Amino acid sequence: ADYFWDLFEKTTLPQLPALRKSVNYNDAHEHNLLVSGSPEKPEINGVIDFGDALYCETINELAIASAYAGMYLPDPLNAIADVVRGYHSQFTIEEKELSVLYSLISARLMLTVANAAWNKYHEPENEYLQVSEKPAWDLLKKWKKIHPEFAHYRFREVCGFKPCNKEKYFQQWLSNNHQKLIPVIESSGHKVMSLDLSVGSLVLGNNSHFNDISKFCRCIDRILEDQDASMAIGGYGERRPFYTTDAYQMERNDGASWRTVHLGVDLWARAGTDIFASLPGIVFSIQDNTGDCNYGPTIILQHEPEPGLIFYALYGHLSADSLDNVRPGQRVSAGEKIAEIGRPPINGNWPPHLHFQIILDMLGMSGDYPGVAYPDEANTWLSICPSSYSFFGIPVPGQNNDAHFLRDQRNRLLGKNLSISYENPLHIVRGYQQHLYDWQGRRYLDTVNNVAHVGHEHPEVVKVAQQQMGVLNTNTRYLHKEIILFAEELLETLPDPLSAVFFVNSGSEANELALRMVEAYTGKKEMIALESGYHGNTNRCIEVSSYKFDGKGGKGAPEITEVVPMPDRYRGLHRSEDSGARYAEYVAQAINNFKNKGRQPGGFICESILSCGGQIVLPAGYLSN
Structure with missing residues (x-):
């Protein structure tokens, strides 16, 4: 408190006469807000308690709200900077007001703890009067670790001024x-x-x-x-x-x-x-x-x-x-x-x-x-x-890493077959083990990608891929031992009678080829598929992908596809120990549906783990039944 009082006396009090004044509400905190009833998108639609309204320096209004906004958080400065940015977007803050904001925030916090001490003595039974004491002391301790000028520079930045006025x-x-x-x-x-x-x-x-x-x-x-x-x-x-x-x-x-x-x-x-x-x-x-x-x-x-x-x-x-x-x-x-x-x-x-x-x-x-x-x-x-x-006397070129620029260029140059995730898309530039890294170095636990089976950029995988690409990267019409060795290793993991490998370049191609093989063997195009399944972006794959034809822009299941419920033991229709057998009964119903329409199914397709359906593991006995 001595530190902040000295700062207030020496640097802030002399500047107050030059600041704008107005009638302030002076009590913006979470206990005085009226909020709309929508929990999804709550909006502040009013305030209560005008007992602290006062004609004083206009910047005090922001200082008081900021003091409460910084409580309970590990990084109070950036929380307060968000409030300052929003306030400035509605009511322009002057540069000289920003220079005293750090000190005025601490002054409000000192008033809070002083009032709490007075109220604790005079009204000990009124617990509400103590509600801000501990978070105010906690914030004062954090606030003291932040240099006043650094806070000043942050406030200047979020208001659109050059952060360091010495620059x-x-x-x-x-x-x-x-x-x-x-x-x-x-x-x-x-x-x-x-x-x-x-x-x-x-x-x-x-x-x-x-x-x-x-x-x-x-x-x-x-x-x-x-x-x-x-x-x-x-x-x-x-x-x-x-x-x-x-x-x-x-x-x-x-x-x-x-x-x-x-x-x-x-x-x-x-x-x-x-x-x-x-x-x-x-x-x-x-x-x-x-x-x-x-x-x-x-x-x-x-x-x-x-x-x-x-x-x-x-x-x-x-x-x-x-x-x-x-x-x-x-x-x-x-x-x-x-x-x-x-x-x-x-x-x-x-x-x-x-x-x-x-x-x-x-x-x-x-x-x-x-x-x-x-x-x-x-x-x-x-x-x-x-x-x-x-x-150093050595010019070095810069780089354009602006995500908005990249998004605009992507929208202009790339086709709509490549979608992008998230309302604020991630600019991902590195992967390692179980993490992805954006261009600023922020690390994300990757629970989405289905390509990096042994972790992103596994050094051994990278090494052998680079070695092979440095010697030969061509198609499969020539003899080469590596494709044979790969097929042998893969087949060792598979049960009889699986004894041949069909190599393709993507999951879409794999499923497209599988569907063509079904038709070639049975003479039937009709297929039974799972609800929410996604099998690729070719025409035949989309015809068996409920995720696509039942989703936005889809036209529903085609005549040649029967959809059965997703075998989800957690949220699905059946959650008992025998749910695998019970879900399998829907496949029998689908076969009968085809027969009633004078058709015969050629096959059944599903993912071994349901991906777009929610990373669902098939219940025991489902496939065998």
């Missing part, structure tokens, strides 16, 4: 002076390649290439060797897959999240490569940030190239000796050697490279600073830490 000044200076900068690493005489280490990077390849430091080092060396390069640069704003394991998972308001957005520029070169100060400055801090995937030895310089413009340059993954040659407060000259690239494990256990990051606001930190950010906070962090490519 414009820095970019103007950089535009006028970038040609005068001395490169942080001397690259003349070296071939420098642009290195893509994003989540979907094809040169980075399989997760097994970077899950182990020795393999990661070999991976980087191989990439450089393939391009005949001795250095590589990249990484600013890149969404990377290195922090997407359980060890780096954080539970936030919308579930699990990972810090995947890289805030600096990486230059990959041999250990021992000299590193220079790009312009005059002083050593702000030195620190060995130990541990895997950390910075290792780190130097932060402070620069003031002109009065009023102060920024910082972080040098990470250095050699241990680098910290012996500098001390905090030491002045350095432009072009002066300050460090060397380190080697693993001292450098944070990374392949040798320099992490270089420009920082416009240290946010009260020293020695260490975030080098990666959560995707939903990326724009704020990238404003605080603008691109530092100019300090």
Whole structure:
């Protein structure tokens, strides 16, 4: 409370006279809302309790609502940012109002706990008067861990302003002076390649290439060797897959999240490569940030190239000796050697490279600073830490990963036979084991795909597929031993009398061929199929797919198809132990239905596990009956 009171007195009170004033409701919280009766799409249609209405600073209205919106959540700042965004969309907030919002939120929380203490003494029997005390204290503790300026930058971002108000000044200076900068690493005489280490990077390849430091080092060396390069640069704003394991998972308001957005520029070169100060400055801090995937030895310089413009340059993954040659407060000259690239494990256990990051606001930190950010906070962090490519003198092209752009291009270029899932489609760029990863590195447990039978991108499967494709990839009209070996291995898993394999390219082709074989053998096209079954996108497959002909745009079962109930023991017609036999009776009824119409069924088709029907395992005895 002392911390927030000092902040309020020193930074907020002096600004209040310049702020807009109005009559405020001043009590927006969940206990005062009237909500429509629809649980599916509830809407706030009124408020109660106008006892706190007051003529005061307009921004207080938002501060009070925000204080309650941040309660009970692991990430109060982003919850409050959503409220600020919505408020601004209806009533424009001024920049000077945003600068005091963090402090006003804490002021409201202090009033809440103070009133609760007073009421606890004077009206101990009234439990409602204590309802907000604990969540308010909990939020105050979380709020104190958030730097006021970072909250300010987040609020500016969601209102459409440039998040860090220092960035414009820095970019103007950089535009006028970038040609005068001395490169942080001397690259003349070296071939420098642009290195893509994003989540979907094809040169980075399989997760097994970077899950182990020795393999990661070999991976980087191989990439450089393939391009005949001795250095590589990249990484600013890149969404990377290195922090997407359980060890780096954080539970936030919308579930699990990972810090995947890289805030600096990486230059990959041999250990021992000299590193220079790009312009005059002083050593702000030195620190060995130990541990895997950390910075290792780190130097932060402070620069003031002109009065009023102060920024910082972080040098990470250095050699241990680098910290012996500098001390905090030491002045350095432009072009002066300050460090060397380190080697693993001292450098944070990374392949040798320099992490270089420009920082416009240290946010009260020293020695260490975030080098990666959560995707939903990326724009704020990238404003605080603008691109530092100019300090290397090496231009690097950007990439367009905008999901809206990709969706528009997909709609324009691709046919309607390829559907897309979800109201907000996922931009998936990587798979590994049981997970899929979107372009921002968010990990999804894959319970949908029916292709990756041994997990996504199994290293052994990838290896043999790449080996074979590097030698021969053609059709089956020639003799080759692999197709024979595959057929033999497959048949060993099947019971007699199954003794021949029909190889095709897809499930649709497999079922189409099976239906043609039924017709060739029996002379009948008539089939019995399961409710909600889906067997492929050919005409014959659709004729036996209830999921298609009974779904949106379908025309119902054709004359040649009889549909029987799905044998679902959980939600279906029969749920007893003998449900397999009871569901099988419907197949007998379907046969009779055909006979009554003067037809004979050629066959019966169903999935071994019902997929579109809901991942349903057939009950015991169903197929045999």
